[in-house]
Amino acid sequence: MYSSKEHGFFTISGNLATQYVQAVGWAMASAIKNDTKIAAAWIGDGSTAESDFHSALVFASTYKAPVILNIVNNQWAISTFQGIARGGSGTFAARGLGFGIPALRVDGNDYLAVYAVSLWATERARRNLGPTLIEYVTYRVGGHSSSDDPSAYRPKTESEAWPLGDPVLRLKKHLIVRGAWSEERHVQAEAEILDEVIQAQKEAETHGTLHAGGKPSVRDIFEGVYAEMPPHIRRQRQKAGY
Numbered sequence: 001m002y003s004s005k006e007h008g009f010f011t012i013s014g015n016l017a018t019q020y021v022q023a024v025g026w027a028m029a030s031a032i033k034n035d036t037k038i039a040a041a042w043i044g045d046g047s048t049a050e051s052d053f054h055s056a057l058v059f060a061s062t063y064k065a066p067v068i069l070n071i072v073n074n075q076w077a078i079s080t081f082q083g084i085a086r087g088g089s090g091t092f093a094a095r096g097l098g099f100g101i102p103a104l105r106v107d108g109n110d111y112l113a114v115y116a117v118s119l120w121a122t123e124r125a126r127r128n129l130g131p132t133l134i135e136y137v138t139y140r141v142g143g144h145s146s147s148d149d150p151s152a153y154r155p156k157t158e159s160e161a162w163p164l165g166d167p168v169l170r171l172k173k174h175l176i177v178r179g180a181w182s183e184e185r186h187v188q189a190e191a192e193i194l195d196e197v198i199q200a201q202k203e204a205e206t207h208g209t210l211h212a213g214g215k216p217s218v219r220d221i222f223e224g225v226y227a228e229m230p231p232h233i234r235r236q237r238q239k240a241g242y
């Protein structure tokens with residue numbers, strides 16, 4: 001649950017769909033302050049069935065917030081198929097139209113298409129033309145998390161049968177055909193990226209891991225939410241012995 005004020009990255013909350021209302025509020029605040037900053041938020045297919053998704057769309061359309069609302073439709077919400085979240089009909093993108101919000105549906109495994117629609121939505125927000133909703137059609141090949149076993153709820157061959165392919169391989173092929181990339185360059189890039197990820201992981205681990213200790217104090221979970229801690233939270237902290 002990280003955030004970085006310095007990079008304009010507002011916190012990711014663990015409660016699904018709250019990110020949408022936060023992003024819309026953040027964008028509204030930016031517009032009210034006459035700032036040029038715009039906001040973007042991402043939500044999963046399953047999470048669009050949360051009421052916060054709809055609240056965010058009401059506020060985004062009513063106040064023409066400079067926000068990009070992205071829906072990553074990866075077909076699954078842990079073990080629940082996306083058809084359940086959209087009531088078995090229509091598309092997720094179509095939900096935007098009822099609110100008067102321009103909505104696009106894009107092949108989420110086509111890097112260039114994703115880039116193009118994101119640029120278009122960014123331009124709209126920057127020109128103060130209001131929000132855009134984008135549905136990215138993609139597929140979650142792996143499990144939801146390291147504790148999830150997809151073979152318990154979907155056919156084992158489903159991921160191989162997914163027609164839109166692997167986005168990295170598609171981009172690679174496209175660039176090689178156009179003469180802008182090569183197999184050798186690809187191998188080199190993969191090694192460079194892997195190295196960067198390992199370095200970042202090592203740096204993160206210097207702040208402590210679950211196994212190695214160095215954990216923050218329990219007291220810290222009570223901090224950083226309220227400017228002045230309300231009495232009931234203070235009592236909880238005391239009960240916890242901190």
Ligand SMILES: Cc1ncc(C[n+]2csc(CCOP(=O)(O)OP(=O)(O)O)c2C)c(N)n1
Binds near residue numbers: 048
């Ligand atoms: C309000 C709320 N309910 C349930 C959860 C537990 N939970 C975490 S991820 C997840 C599934 C999300 O699926 P989806 O929205 O499709 O996103 P994806 O992980 O596929 O990108 C659930 C139910 C949660 N974090 N917050």
Ligand SMILES: [Mg+2]
Binds near residue numbers: 044046073077
């Ligand atoms: Mg999903």
